[in-house]
Amino acid sequence: MDLVNHTWTQSFLLAGFTTTGALQPLAFLGTLCIYLLTLAGNLFIIVLVQADSRLSTPMYFFISALSFLELWYVSTTVPTLLHTLLHGRSPISPTVCFVQLYVFHSLGMTECYLLSVMALDRYLAICRPLHYHALMSRQVQLWLAGATWAAGFSAALVPARLTATLPFCLKEVAHYFCDLAPLMRLACVDTGWHAQVHIAVIGIINACNLVLILGLYGGILRAVLKLPSAASRAKAFSTCSSHITVVVLFFASAFIVYVGPPESLPEGTDKLLALVYTFLTPFLNPIIYTFRNKEVREAVRRVTQSIRAMMKRP
Template identity: 80%
Template sequence: MDHVNCTWNWIFILAGFNTSGTLQQLAVFGTLCIYLLTLAGNLFIIVLVQADSGLSTPMYFFISVLSFLEIWYVSTTVPTLLHTLLHGHSPIPSAACFIQLYVFHSLGMTECYLLGVMALDRYLAICRPLHYHSLMSRQVQRELVLITWVAGFSAALVPAGLTATLPYCLKEVAHYFCDLGPVMQLACVDTSWHARVYIAVIGMINTCNLVFILGLYGGIVKAVLRLPSAASRAKAFSTCSSHITVVTLFFGSAFIVYVGPPEIRAEGRGKLIALVYTLFTPFFNPIIYTLRNKEVKAAFKRVTQRIKGVLG
């Protein structure tokens, strides 16, 4: 119990990136711009889905939930990234470090489950079109979202809890936020068992969800190939293309960081790869879902015309 109390009174130091001069200014400016655009883009999707009845479908409901999640996800790590870019090595109380670690992984695993739910939605829409609206009612949508959040925040308790109870001898975290691997490297004891547990938990969740998604898309491909015309097949596939892109970005980076070979997760590479899923993926998600989406563009026009009518 004594070492637990000591751990929670510990002060860690986030190493961040070694930048100076013009490179530091560019890094801070670029990160801040991407962060603000990420917040604006995801907030835009949430507001648009709520404001336009044409987007009141299960697919756009889940997209708006994903956008809400991404706002919190990116806000968990980017402020500390900006702080380390501005001030270099940054102290962080161990309690705040463990909370950041837990919330970050909770949101990440929630997104993992949510991407599986979104794949299920596409499967039912394409493979069970006659029963789609009854199977994916508003009540079912809310229950599925609630399950993803409860499952994500519950699963993260295991690796985060094990990490928080370790005794620590070193202070400098070789990262720009508190992640499991870099924090566990500072422990006074052998953490190989702990590492196997958290890789098993995170790896199992990611793998099971990925297999679930691939299985659903296998059914989707079979159903689409049976459609009579090339136009109908193209339309069906187009409703899945954005989700497939997001799934590839999310699971690709997650497996590299948490399941890939140790040499890939070396300090310098690990921090750079982490930028993909902590900064760039939340930034690209709104673009992926809106840039080539005719329904979103049409909804935006309808909303802006209503606003002009009210103001005019």
């Protein structure tokens, strides 16, 4: 599929964030540090799940799948953010711009589907414990993980294609990466119909996945409340708390930015909100799943002890 509008021959300009004087190097260094910590944290989760056999469960497989996704997700937008912080307004070719738009939304929708799969995993673990490992076999895990990527990259074709075929009269994108609303503001034609299609595609996918997650957690809540002891109820809820936190961060920001017409948000607001789901959430995910999870903390201790023991050997 050709994502590029061939009638557009000039480069777009990414406005980025306005930083001057001493704030510019500080903003760049702070963003770079958080980006590197995000990459390191998500890589750490992936390596830890592979290194510790006790984490070879469906739940941690999907957590590592989420970390793998976040590596790509954050790397789709943050390099352009760093470039604009360092150099100010930065040109970006139409090809790169529309590819970035497509990949970003593909990964975002993939994460939306993956969060639903993770909720399904928790539902089966708590509500169908006797059949859990049979229902969530390794083959099923791989199939579900692959299906989330296929669904996400297929769904993103519609908004990316529609936006790429618009005629553009302006070239400055009021954002730090190529996103739907900032690009649609540059069009020479009325984009009301395009906005409705975007809302329908992205809104329906987000809404359906959110309804599915809420329904699964409704079943989990009913099952947990039937448990005989407070300790068993607390243990069951603890396995869901990290996932719930990530779901709230992801869906809250996504609905505010994308489920509404582009003009519904003041210019620049979507740029600030985008930092939540493109930058802050990938940074927080490893922290949420590490420090709020006793099994992960114990796995870190076991792996650390194993490494120390290996280093002490002659």
